[in-house]
Amino acid sequence: MSENNFVEILLVEDNPQDLELTRRALRKGNLTNNIHVARDGAEALEFLFCEGAYATRKPEGGPKLILLDLKLPKVDGLEVLKRVKGDPRTKTIPVVVLTSSKEQNDVVESYHLGVNSYIVKPVNFERFAEAVRDVGMYWLLLNLPPVEK
């Protein structure tokens, strides 16, 4: 069960259609296992820091990658990013911003806060799927994360 409980990807997305399309894209890239979805920033933070509804969760249970939308209810994506990269417990987790925003401000701010990749969701689904698949492949399979002590 611990194997099953381990979360590979935390997907933070409030839009149900985008959520479904992202899941579909990940599935097409064979990255379907152990995806946890947070529907807003607050939930994402609770999950990551094992607080609130996730108080019982163990920090060792992942995720290995965070896919983060920026425009989120309650706590927005940049705030989530800031908390993740500002906390020693979570700062080594790769964060990929997956957003509709091409705003340069968002891009610059994200990189300032330590984002690992910034992906603009294309309208064309094939290209969207391709992008999601590439990101998942890269960060989960090719990238070598530091070994925690």
Add this chain to the structure above:
Amino acid sequence: MKRVLRPPRLTKRNRVATRDAQASGRGNDIGAVIGIGERSRPDDELKASLKEIIDLKAALDEHAIVAITDPQGKITYVNDKFCAISKYSRDELLGQDHRIINSGHHPTEFIRDLWTTITHGRVWQGEIKNRAKDGSFYWVDTTIVPFLNEEGKPRQYVAIRADITERKQIEEKLRASLREVGDLKAALDEHAIVAMTDPQGRITYVNDKFCAISKYSREELLGQDHRIINSGFHPTEFIRDLWMTITHGQVWHGEIKNRAKDGSFYWVDTTIVPFLEEDGKARQYVAIRADITERKKIEEQLRTSLREVDDLKTALDEHAIVAMTDSQGRITYVNDKFCEISKYSREELLGEDHRIINSGFHPTEFIRDLWTTIAHGQVWHGEIKNRAKDGSFYWVDTTIVPFLNEHGKPRQYVAIRADITDRKRVQEAEAQLAAIVESSDDAIVGQDLHAVVTSWNAGAEKMFGFTPGEMIGQPMTRIIPPDRLDEEVKILVRVRRGESVGHFETQRVRKNGKLIAASVTVSPIRDAEGNVVGASKVARDITERKQTEGEIRKLNIELEHRVIQRTTELETANKELEAFSYSVSHDLRAPLRAVDGFSQAVLEDFGAQLPEEGRHYLQTIRSGAQKMGALIDDLLAFSRLSRLPLNKREVDSARLVRDTLDELGYPLDARKIEMRIADLPPCLADAALLKQVWLNLLSNALKYTRQREPAVIEIGCTREPVSARGFTGAANGNAENIYFIRDNGTGFDMRYAHKLFGVFQRLHRADEFEGTGVGLAIVQRIISRHGGRVWVDAALDRGATFYFTLGEDPKL
């Protein structure tokens, strides 16, 4: 002139007479003479003697006038010469006595003495003046020898004469000359100082006047040389020259200063004449002098006076402007200073009258008064304004002195002037300044250090209501409100230290008690030594200005308020626009992604169950969604252009073009494209934005040449003078780089060129060439944000050329 012969000569004569006696045998009168003495000689010896005697007689006859008389004085023989000189024939003479030729010249004693001598048997010799037959006189040097008989009585007389008429005449003349010379010498001695010296310079003769002037006696002078009277006044060269002249036989003339015995000096005008021997050596020198001591003294005085006058004139010329005019007023003399100030040359002035420099400034009465004064022989003094040749004016302080002739009428006028132009200018400036002060609207007042008013202009009267009479001598505090007195005291302290206090705004009180706002400037007044002795105050009534200022301030505040309000509104609008863009960017695309994504999902998951038509519709939905996505992206990109700041730096255009082509996938495998890229100069631009320009233009070129085989795309840059195209704005002012991209594509009709750069404007249908119609709008926005221009030249089916400039040439 009678001479008595000495006895030895008498003896010789006697011997001759003896020889004569020996020849008497020849039967003539001479023979009778010869008969005397030496009869005892032998015959041949006698013959020889006789011959000798005959020869002698012939020679004598040839040479001398010979006559023989008997003891009674009757002429018994005359020779030819006797006849010739006496102009009597022999016949007329023989038997006559000598009275026939007596001139009556000699006194009786002379004749008696002659007869006494010869009758006593002695030879007589003398000079006798005779008269010829024609009455003319002649002189003969005469020797009469008596020949004696045995008794010792004269037997006959032989007279031998020589013609000395000529000599006598010369003697006569010489005597007359000597007499004259004697007279001249006497006269000279009377008149001049005369001295003679021998060749050695020793004085051999001095006359009385020499002694008188030199105060030496003749004895003291004779044998001395002239150094005895040397004054030491003349230089050695002078003396040397004198001696050189006279020793070379030339006359010297000059003036010499000598010293008398008593040490006093005297001047003599001196002529020294050297008298020479035949060998040219000086025999003696005669010096003739005239006493010019008095003249010398006068000359010296005159010279001194002249020098003084000359010095005075030089000094005057140096100092003053001098002119002289004749009685008619014509200029006869001007000095350099006159020419300098009037700017006329001397030639232009001489002969003119003073109207040449008349400025026209002085009234007729002034000029008339001047002339009346000087024409009456009185000195005129005044200040005159003249005009120089170049039209400029100058002032001269003038004194005109008339000089009168013996009739008391002006003979000439001497005008002495001093340039007072500067002083006059200062006076004029001062007068003008006073007029300005008086006419000023500002109150200009003076006060002493105790705040007592010393001057009060019309402006002050107008501003404060007090007349000068009411204020001068009164304390300045009358116009200062009590609550401003402290301020006044502080200002006066600063003024006493020499400081000025400029444009401070305060209040003053009018005579009617009304307060006015005033701007006051206070400056120290200094005396000639620089000590502060008072203060000048310039006050301006700013009551009105103050009110206006108040209104302006109020308006300004309102305006600022309004600006702030508008700015806030604008900022709000901007924020809203940004939020709108953000939401468009983020929210609008999400549904499109859903439309596209789920259409795709349907096709993937249920495509097999759908009819062909159903699948086509889904594809159409998808392309519509994608098209809208592209539109949104372009629109966002376009709106972002206006918001982002430009980041200009040097851009390598050539490289930028290559990178852009790479990004566009060039070279495209499927197409044959001839790409000509010329050397592109670097430029100053925002690299990211400029890349957008190239991206749009290059993709357009590739797109619209799709049907060309081969497609030809030319990229280049020309440099053209800005003015030639009638544009301005290039930074260097005369030339700019024009980048261009030319293709041989479909081109377009230039009638629609104005639409080309508008947003969403397209000149081709979407089924011909895809596109959103935003690309060229972006190009234009970027170019205009750089300050450049973009334009196009095209023809339908014949390609298009896009040109753009970047407004600013790189300084490369």
